[in-house]
Amino acid sequence: MNGAEGITNVLWLQGASCGGCTMSILESGSTGWFDELRQFGINLMWHPSVSEATGEEVVSVLEAVRDGKVRLDVLLLEGSVARGPNNTGRFNFLAGTNRSIYHWILELAPLADYVVAIGSCAAYGGVPAAGSNPTDAVGLQFEGGDLGGALGGGFRSRLGLPVINVAGCAPHPGWMMETLLALTSRELAAADLDGFGRPKFIADHLAHHGCSRNEFYEFKASAETMSQRGCLMEHLGCKATQAVGDCNQRSWNGGGSCTKGGYACVACTSPGFEAAENFLETAKLAGIPVGLPTDMPKAWFVALAALSKSATPRRVRANATSDHVVVPPGRGGGKRAS
Amino acid sequence: MTRITVGPFNRVEGDLEVRLDVESGVVVRAEVTAPLYRGFEQILEGRPPLDALVLAPRICGICSVSQSIATAAALRSAIGVDAAPNGLLATNIAHAAENAADHLTHFYLFFMPDFAREAYAGHAWHAAAAERFAATRGSAAREALPARARLLEVMGIVAGKWPHSLAFQPGGTTRAIDLGERVRLMSIVTGFRAFLERVVFADTLENVLAIADAAALDDWRDGRAGDFAHFLALADSLALGELGKGPGLLMSYGAYHGPDSPLFPRGLFGARSAVEPLPLAQITEDVSHAWMHDGSTDPAHSTTVPHPDKPDAYSWCKAPRLSGRPVEVGALARQVVAGQPLLTDLVVARGSNVRNRVIGRLLETARIALAMEQWVRAIRLTDPFCHDARGFPDGAFVGLVEAARGSLGHWVALRGGRIERYQIIAPTTWNFSPRDSFDIGGPLEQALVGTDVGDAGPRAVAIQHIVRSFDPCMVCTAH
Numbered sequence: 001m002n003g004a005e006g007i008t009n010v011l012w013l014q015g016a017s018c019g020g021c022t023m024s025i026l027e028s029g030s031t032g033w034f035d036e037l038r039q040f041g042i043n044l045m046w047h048p049s050v051s052e053a054t055g056e057e058v059v060s061v062l063e064a065v066r067d068g069k070v071r072l073d074v075l076l077l078e079g080s081v082a083r084g085p086n087n088t089g090r091f092n093f094l095a096g097t098n099r100s101i102y103h104w105i106l107e108l109a110p111l112a113d114y115v116v117a118i119g120s121c122a123a124y125g126g127v128p129a130a131g132s133n134p135t136d137a138v139g140l141q142f143e144g145g146d147l148g149g150a151l152g153g154g155f156r157s158r159l160g161l162p163v164i165n166v167a168g169c170a171p172h173p174g175w176m177m178e179t180l181l182a183l184t185s186r187e188l189a190a191a192d193l194d195g196f197g198r199p200k201f202i203a204d205h206l207a208h209h210g211c212s213r214n215e216f217y218e219f220k221a222s223a224e225t226m227s228q229r230g231c232l233m234e235h236l237g238c239k240a241t242q243a244v245g246d247c248n249q250r251s252w253n254g255g256g257s258c259t260k261g262g263y264a265c266v267a268c269t270s271p272g273f274e275a276a277e278n279f280l281e282t283a284k285l286a287g288i289p290v291g292l293p294t295d296m297p298k299a300w301f302v303a304l305a306a307l308s309k310s311a312t313p314r315r316v317r318a319n320a321t322s323d324h325v326v327v328p329p330g331r332g333g334g335k336r337a338s
Numbered sequence: 339m340t341r342i343t344v345g346p347f348n349r350v351e352g353d354l355e356v357r358l359d360v361e362s363g364v365v366v367r368a369e370v371t372a373p374l375y376r377g378f379e380q381i382l383e384g385r386p387p388l389d390a391l392v393l394a395p396r397i398c399g400i401c402s403v404s405q406s407i408a409t410a411a412a413l414r415s416a417i418g419v420d421a422a423p424n425g426l427l428a429t430n431i432a433h434a435a436e437n438a439a440d441h442l443t444h445f446y447l448f449f450m451p452d453f454a455r456e457a458y459a460g461h462a463w464h465a466a467a468a469e470r471f472a473a474t475r476g477s478a479a480r481e482a483l484p485a486r487a488r489l490l491e492v493m494g495i496v497a498g499k500w501p502h503s504l505a506f507q508p509g510g511t512t513r514a515i516d517l518g519e520r521v522r523l524m525s526i527v528t529g530f531r532a533f534l535e536r537v538v539f540a541d542t543l544e545n546v547l548a549i550a551d552a553a554a555l556d557d558w559r560d561g562r563a564g565d566f567a568h569f570l571a572l573a574d575s576l577a578l579g580e581l582g583k584g585p586g587l588l589m590s591y592g593a594y595h596g597p598d599s600p601l602f603p604r605g606l607f608g609a610r611s612a613v614e615p616l617p618l619a620q621i622t623e624d625v626s627h628a629w630m631h632d633g634s635t636d637p638a639h640s641t642t643v644p645h646p647d648k649p650d651a652y653s654w655c656k657a658p659r660l661s662g663r664p665v666e667v668g669a670l671a672r673q674v675v676a677g678q679p680l681l682t683d684l685v686v687a688r689g690s691n692v693r694n695r696v697i698g699r700l701l702e703t704a705r706i707a708l709a710m711e712q713w714v715r716a717i718r719l720t721d722p723f724c725h726d727a728r729g730f731p732d733g734a735f736v737g738l739v740e741a742a743r744g745s746l747g748h749w750v751a752l753r754g755g756r757i758e759r760y761q762i763i764a765p766t767t768w769n770f771s772p773r774d775s776f777d778i779g780g781p782l783e784q785a786l787v788g789t790d791v792g793d794a795g796p797r798a799v800a801i802q803h804i805v806r807s808f809d810p811c812m813v814c815t816a817h
Contacts, residue, residue: 014352014353016374016376017352017399017813018396018397018398018399018402018501018813019351019352019398019399019400019813020396020398020399020400020402020501020502021399022399023399023400023443023500023501024399024501026443026447026483026486026487027483027486027487027490029483029484030484031480031483031484032479032480032482032483032484033483034474034475034479034480034483035480037474044474046348047348048346048348048349048352048353049348049349049351049447049448050349050447050473050474051348051349051473051474052451052452052454052455052472052473052474053348054344054346054347054348054349054802055344055345055346055347055796055797056796056797058346058348059346080376082374082375082376085644085646088646090646091374091375091376091377091644091646091654092373092374092375093373094345094346094353094373095344095345095346095347095353095354095355095371095373096343096344096345096346096347096355097345097346127381127393127396128376128377128381130381130393131380131381131382131383131384131385132377132380132381132383133381134375134376134377134380134381134644135375135376135377137376169396169502170399170501170502225724225726226507226509226512226724226726227509227510227511227512227513227514227722227723227724251494252493252494252498252499252500253490253491253492253493253494253497253499253500254488254490254491254494254495255491255494255495256493256494256495256497256498256499257498257499258498258499258503258504259498260498260513261496261497261498261499261503261504261505261512261513262498262505262511262512262513262514263498263503263504263505263512264504266392266504268502274393277385277386277389278386278388278389279388279389279391279392279504280388280391280392280504281388323514323722323723323724324514324516324719324720325516
C-alpha cells in the first residue's frame, strides 16, 4: 500500500491447493504478470511457483516477517487450510520447517495489513472439503458458508478487515489482480465486501448476466444433452442464475466462459459448491427445477416459463436442441436488399 | 555422514521436501517427501460417476485437462460409447495447448531461473543467463508469459475456460466449433508456432525436428540464437548430461488419441534400448514407506486410507511399480517410446538425465505445435462434437492418458450407479515415489544418489537442477 518506500510487500503462500489460481493469474498482464506487479509497485516477497528463493532462503523470508523485521502488507493464501489430522495440520506441512501450513498461517495472518483468500478453497474450504473432508480442510475465515475456519469468524487483519475472499475455482485472473490492486491503493474497505467476504465489484453480479444463451433462457428453450445450444438451466444443472460473479461479462481465456463452453455453471464462487451432487443434471421437484432464481416468486417463475415456452419461436426451439445453428435469425423477417 | 534437508522446494508446482545423506560431499542416499495430502480418492467415493468430471480435474491446476480426460476416458469405457471424432480432435487441441503451455511454464518459470543464481556468478555466461532467465525479472518471461496466455485462448474457444473445465465428456466435447472459430484456433496455433520459431528455437520447427542425432544437435546449436541453444550451451558448460541419471525404464501410456491410433504410442523403453509392449497388468502400488494403510497393491482394487503415524513412512506418496521396478515418465519417456530419432539417440548414449529431459520437453513442444495445426484442419464443421453418453454399469474401468509430466491413470470401480473406489496414479507419483518394501528408491531418489554437492550442502544448485528436470507436479503426486 505504498508505505514508507512506496512499495507493497506481498507474500503468497499455498496450502491444500491445486495451484490453479496461480496458473490463472499468470495469464494477467499484457507483457506478463511480473511486469504488471512491478508497474504497481508490488514486491512479491515470495511465491512458491515463481520466486528464485528456495529452501532455507524461504524460511528466512518467513521468519523475518514473523519477527517483525519486514513489513507484510498483503498475505495471500491459495488453497484450503488442512487442519487434520487431529488439528496437527500434518496433511499439509511446509517442507523443511517441520511445521504445518495451518500453523504458519495462524502466526503470519495477524501480522498482515490485509489477508486475502485466493480461490474458493482458501475462502471456504472448497473441493478438499468435499465429501468426508478427509483432511479437515477449511477456509481462512469460513467453513463452507459458516463463519469460522482457520482464523475464526472474529479475525480482523491489522487494518481491521476480515479476510477478503476472491472466490472462484479457479478465479478469473482479473478478479485476483483487481482485488490486489484495490488493496494496494487502499480503495477496498470492509463495506466493499458481501456477506461471504467477496468483493462486491465481483459479487454484485450473477454468472447469468450476459450469458450468450440468454435468448434460450428467455423462452425456456432448453438443451437436453451436452453440446446443444439451448439454455442449460432446465435440464443440465446450470446454477448461473444463483451464483455470483461477472463471469459472462468478462472474457475467460480470450472469449470463453463456462456457459459459452457448453456446460453448466457449478456455482464455484459459492461457499460449499463442492457439496452438491449430480452437477450436470438439474434437480427437480414435480418437474420444476429446485434451484430457481432466489429473488423471484416461484409461482411467477413457473407461470412466466409456461407463457414463454408457448411463445418460443421455431428458430429458438430448433436451435436449442442442436449443436449448430440450424435455423438462422431473420428468415421471413426483414429482407436484406441485395 | 551428514544429513541435509532441502525445503520448501519451490517452482515444482506444490511443495517438496528432500533429505540427503552426504558423505565426502557426495549424496549417498535420498528420501523424497510429498508434504501434501488432500484425499481426492476418499472424496470421490460414493459419488455419482459424472461428479468425478467436476472434482477430479481440481486435483491439479496445471494439468487440469489431463485429469479431466483421464476421468472421461474411464467413464467412456464404462458406458461403452465412442466419443464423437470432432470431440476427440477438440480434446487433442485443448490437451496439446495445456501440455505446451506447461512445457513453456516449466522451461521459463521453473527450470531456467536457477542459472541466474549467485552461485554461478563466476561463470562467463552468468550475466547473459541472469538477464534472460532470472526469476520474475528476466527478459524471457516478458515474451513467454504473453505467448502462454495467447496459446491458452484455445481454451476460451474449445473448453470455456482454463483451468478447470467441464468441456471434456465421455461422449466428446461440449462446444461445437464453427468456421470463424476454427479460423481463430488456427490463428492461435500459427502464432504459437511463430513464437517457438522466433524465440525458443530460432529456426523452423521442421528443421528442429529433422535433427537426427547428438552430433547433428551440436552442429545445429553452434552460433544459433534462441533460448533452446542458450540452454544447450549452459547444459554443456555445467555437464548437465552427466547429472541426475534416471533408473533406466521409460514408460508412456500413449498420447493424443484419435479414432485409430494415438499420435504418440504406448510402450516401454527398457534395458535393451528397444520399445516393448507395456504390461499394464503389472502396475502395482506399494505403501511400505507411505503414510497409508496397507491394502491391495492392484490399483483396480486398492483404497487410500491415511496412516499418519506409520513407522518408517516418510511421504504421502505411494510407490507405483511396474513389474516391481520404478519407472520414469514424462516428455522424454513419451518421445523415446514414440521413436523420436534425436531423443532416442541421446538416451541410448547417456540415458535419461537433466539435459535430455529438458531437450525432450522442448522437442515435444515442437511436435505438438505441428500436430495442433493438423487437428484444427481435420475438424468437420457440420459433424457432432458430442455423443449422448449415459448409463453406468457395475464394474472396474481404467482411463490412461499422458499428462505433460507423464503417465496418468484413473482406476474407477462403479457399483449401483455410484463410485465405489477411485484410484489415481499421477506422473510425479511415479517419478517422486518413496522406497518400496524392497528398499528400492523411486526415480528421483535414484537420480540424486552420486550427486556432488561439495560444501554447498542444501544450497547445492545441482540438487535444484535434478529435481526440476523432472518437472514435478507435487499437487498431483499424492492428490
